[in-house]
Amino acid sequence: MKIGEKLSENILDKLSIDFLRNQVLKNAYGNNDTVIAGMDPRILLIWYLFFGLVPWFVSDIPFLIGCFVLVAVTTIMARVAGLVLFLFGLGVFSQTGYLLIVTLIFGGDASAIAPLLILTLKVATVSLASVTVFSGMDPDKLANGLMWYGCPERLSFSISYAYRMLPILMEEFQNILLSYRLRGNPPEHKSFIGKIKYLVYQIKIIIHSFYPLMLNTAKRSRTTVEVLEIKGYRYAAVNKNVKKIRLSCLKMSNNDLLFLAVSFLWIAVTILVSTLI
Amino acid sequence: MSNTMKNSANASQKLMVFVLTMALYGLATLFTELIPKFQVGIVEFSVEYFLFIPLTLAMLFDPMSVALGAATGELVFGEIMLGQFGGLGELEKFITVTIGVYIAGRLVSNPENRKLVGIAAFGGTAIQLLLGTVVDILKVQFAIEDFEAVAGLPESVFATEGFAFANDLLFSGILFCLLPTLFLVPKLHGKIEPLLGMQPRTKETALGNIGWKAILGCVVAFAVAVGAEFLAENGMSLIDWEADWAESSTAFAIGMVVAAAVAVVIVLVMRMRTKSEPVGKDV
Numbered sequence: 001m002k003i004g005e006k007l008s009e010n011i012l013d014k015l016s017i018d019f020l021r022n023q024v025l026k027n028a029y030g031n032n033d034t035v036i037a038g039m040d041p042r043i044l045l046i047w048y049l050f051f052g053l054v055p056w057f058v059s060d061i062p063f064l065i066g067c068f069v070l071v072a073v074t075t076i077m078a079r080v081a082g083l084v085l086f087l088f089g090l091g092v093f094s095q096t097g098y099l100l101i102v103t104l105i106f107g108g109d110a111s112a113i114a115p116l117l118i119l120t121l122k123v124a125t126v127s128l129a130s131v132t133v134f135s136g137m138d139p140d141k142l143a144n145g146l147m148w149y150g151c152p153e154r155l156s157f158s159i160s161y162a163y164r165m166l167p168i169l170m171e172e173f174q175n176i177l178l179s180y181r182l183r184g185n186p187p188e189h190k191s192f193i194g195k196i197k198y199l200v201y202q203i204k205i206i207i208h209s210f211y212p213l214m215l216n217t218a219k220r221s222r223t224t225v226e227v228l229e230i231k232g233y234r235y236a237a238v239n240k241n242v243k244k245i246r247l248s249c250l251k252m253s254n255n256d257l258l259f260l261a262v263s264f265l266w267i268a269v270t271i272l273v274s275t276l277i
Numbered sequence: 278m279s280n281t282m283k284n285s286a287n288a289s290q291k292l293m294v295f296v297l298t299m300a301l302y303g304l305a306t307l308f309t310e311l312i313p314k315f316q317v318g319i320v321e322f323s324v325e326y327f328l329f330i331p332l333t334l335a336m337l338f339d340p341m342s343v344a345l346g347a348a349t350g351e352l353v354f355g356e357i358m359l360g361q362f363g364g365l366g367e368l369e370k371f372i373t374v375t376i377g378v379y380i381a382g383r384l385v386s387n388p389e390n391r392k393l394v395g396i397a398a399f400g401g402t403a404i405q406l407l408l409g410t411v412v413d414i415l416k417v418q419f420a421i422e423d424f425e426a427v428a429g430l431p432e433s434v435f436a437t438e439g440f441a442f443a444n445d446l447l448f449s450g451i452l453f454c455l456l457p458t459l460f461l462v463p464k465l466h467g468k469i470e471p472l473l474g475m476q477p478r479t480k481e482t483a484l485g486n487i488g489w490k491a492i493l494g495c496v497v498a499f500a501v502a503v504g505a506e507f508l509a510e511n512g513m514s515l516i517d518w519e520a521d522w523a524e525s526s527t528a529f530a531i532g533m534v535v536a537a538a539v540a541v542v543i544v545l546v547m548r549m550r551t552k553s554e555p556v557g558k559d560v
Contacts, residue, residue, distance in 0.1 A: 020308070024358065027358070087310070099433065099434070099437075102433040102436070102437055103433050106432050106433045106436070134356075134357045134358075139358075155349065155353075158349050158353045161296070161300075162300075162353045162354055162358060165300055166303075166304070166307075166354070169304050170304065173304060203452075203453075207329070207457045207460070207461075210301070210305075210457075211461060211464060211465070213301065214297075214301060214330075214333075214334075214461075214465060214469060215465075215468065215472065218297050218473055219472050220300075221294075221296040221297040221473075222293050222472060222473050222474070224293075224296055225289055225292050225296060228292075229289055234289070254544060254547050254548040254551055257544045258541070258544045261540040261541040261543075261544045262541055264537045264540060265534065265540070265541050267537075268533040269534055269537075272530040272531060
């Protein structure tokens with residue numbers, strides 16, 4: 001009983017807003033020195049296009065296992081934050097693991113395992129590939145890479161903006177939340193009904209704190225847009241010369257080619273193995 | 278649209294609304310992505326949506342900018358920042374959120390009318406969830422080849438998806454969409470618009486009823502979402518064909534391996550050279 005209490009306390013500790021903020025920031029800014037982060041975003045996006053799409057269409061188990069191993073290795077290379085990996089595991093389970101249990105309840109038998117294994121491998125490969133690319137890359141690099149491929153300027157602007165604003169927004173939200181808590185009087189939460197009341201109270205506070213947050217963010221977004229207008233953002237967004245200048249920092253190196261070549265070799269070997277079996 | 282000058286925001290105001298919604302809804306989805314869902318049996322209790330944020334804003338500002346901002350915010354904060362970008366599936370979510378929020382925003386002609394706000398909030402959520410459920414069922418059907426062959430699987434998918442829909446709508450829909458929207462819209466109406474330099478929406482300045490064009494646009498957008506899934510189905514048969522062909526020619530696979538090995542060696546040699554030369558030339 002005591003251990004259980006301690007465990008739940010520990011988990012609740014981990015889930016504080018500070019912890020979440022640290023994990024997100026670490027994920028976004030913390031690993032600029034990895035192999036993956038040093039690569040050209042265009043190459044990584046091509047790579048992602050393959051591993052994000054092809055596994056959906058193939059049902060060959062050796063090939064899927066090969067892809068999975070490769071993206072697992074790249075994920076380790078990208079040194080992704082722990083929380084993201086935990087969420088990945090949870091996501092894969094919630095997509096396919098529970099399906100297996102429900103299938104068994106509805107009278108399926110062991111024959112359900114093979115297709116579900118395929119589905120699990122597909123989901124896992126695709127999401128690990130995206131973890132590698134989107135979590136391992138610098139946000140600005142990612143935005144530049146997307147822009148090079150002709151994605152709408154809005155999207156790359158959103159990515160850059162999000163990464164810069166997120167720490168401020170989170171801090172502001174936390175401050176508002178704390179001030180509400182400070183002024184509020186939370187209900188007793190010893191009994192079961194009290195616990196439900198406490199939960200409702202917490203949710204209410206979160207919803208209430210969005211009221212000042214909305215007003216503050218409205219002011220801030222007006223300032224942002226006005227500053228952008230001063231710099232001629234909407235004109236620059238569609239101007240080819242501006243785009244050229246902005247993208248001139250992208251350079252392909254031998255490392256990128258090596259990465260592509262090794263991935264290609266690995267995939268070729270797995271195809272060979274799957275034809276031999 | 279005789280009163281265009283009065284009701285439609287100019288381009289920079291639309292950008293402001295876009296940025297505002299993106300930041301707020303993005304922040305909220307970030308939290309929901311990070312908070313694990315807990316399940317009791319197959320009943321999932323999750324704080325699925327902070328959908329009340331874009332719903333509220335769509336009733337106060339230009340619905341299209343809000344809808345696009347919300348979908349982009351979810352994509353950027355909730356998926357890309359956490360490295361959970363899911364490819365095709367995200368397109369579907371993007372489109373369903375856009376449609377749900379847009380319709381809810383267009384329905385409300387007067388934010389002071391509480392009944393209308395309530396109906397619109399609930400209806401928007403229901404539309405979004407329903408579209409998501411339809412696409413989800415199709416997705417599982419296409420992803421597992423022998424869908425019909427596996428005993429018990431079709432029933433279980435329909436049961437869980439149908440249940441998830443009802444559960445989401447009644448739990449998240451009322452608690453997290455309907456009630457907060459009813460609370461926030463009247464409170465913010467007339468206060469938040471001046472901060473962006475706009476006139477508050479009233480009966481006279483509303484965009485008018487949803488026309489055929491809007492409905493047609495929603496249908497087309499949903500068709501695109503489903504089309505992405507049908508693409509998956511077509512791809513499936515394509516690869517089946519490819520697998521047959523691959524079996525017949527192991528030689529081709531060997532050729533591929535050799536080619537790849539040669540490519541690796543060439544790149545390695547190039548790398549060695551650029552390292553030995555002080556002035557490396559970028560390829």
